[in-house]
Amino acid sequence: MEKVSFVKNGELRLPPGFRFHPTDEELVLQYLKRKVFSCPLPTSIIPEVDVCKSDPWDLPGDLEQERYFFSTKEAKYPNGNRSNRATNSGYWKASGLDKQIVTSKGNQVVGMKKTLVFYRGKPPHGSRTDWIMHEYRLNILNASQSHVPMENWVLCRIFLKKRSGAKNGEESNKVRNSKVVFYDFLAQNKTDSSSSAASGITHEHESDEHDHEESSSSNTFPYTIRTKP
Known part of the structure; x- marks a missing residue:
């Protein structure tokens, strides 16, 4: 059966009535792990985009919806592991502690989720925005058990945090x-x-x-x- 692609020009386009809403475990095991080890994906639904080459509002897709991207991590320094998350207008800054992604059966740690917030300007004087990114990465310990070469892929979920506006206050x-x-x-x-x-x-x-x-x-x-x- 021919694999159907729902990505066109870098944008996710699903048929009417369908919504892509995977769990953290599904994102790590069914998509990120397969991408890292060059295995066939369930469907071509997540585009490859360097999320730090553009500001979050310039990335492909519907700004009002959650957007998912495969991206590679670029080292900030030649001899370090810190990622370069600077964009044209600002930078992504980590918020809080990383969260373990465990399987629903067996409680095996299969990945980690990092939460980042987008700031306009340059550190350390940037202004916080409502743009949020969840960056998923594969558990290195489990991945290293395989002899298949592992690429430096991460899976990013980007969305705009909604705040209660004046209209909602009036309704209340x-x-x-x-x-x-x-x-x-x-x-x-x-x-x-x-x-x-x-x-x-x-x-x-x-x-x-x-x-x-x-x-x-x-x-x-x-x-x-x-x-x-």
Whole structure:
């Protein structure tokens, strides 16, 4: 069967309704390990891109989605192991400790995940941005057990961290300030519809937090309806 490639001009393009959302273990074992040892990949879905040759917003793919790339690590110094992560407009800086990637069965450490944050400018005076990179690398101890030559590949997942904007704050305020109606479906029908207690409907206003706790802890089965103030 001919292998189908979902990468066109360096961009990932899946059929409608499909989403590429692998686990850390799948990224390391099914993609990175196969790439390192030049084995056939499950599908040609991750392009080869030098992530440090371009700024994160200039890399191929949809900026609103997670993007995955195979990349090679370039040494910062000729006789050192530190990677050069400088781009045109800034640099990637490691954040926190590396995380071990273990198998779901056997708890074998198969890789490591490093989290990096993109900074504009030059170190150490760069300004932090919302661009995040997860850099996956294969566990060297397990990889060295094989006689197959190991290339210096890493797998990068790059995405833009989303923050709560003013719009979300406004929506939250609307919910907090709205009236909450509790309707007791088990209440008996009453002839006096002018009384909220008789109809099984309770209105809660902004200052009725205590009443809300008592209502929700009763033996009735409340159905919550939020209405605009």
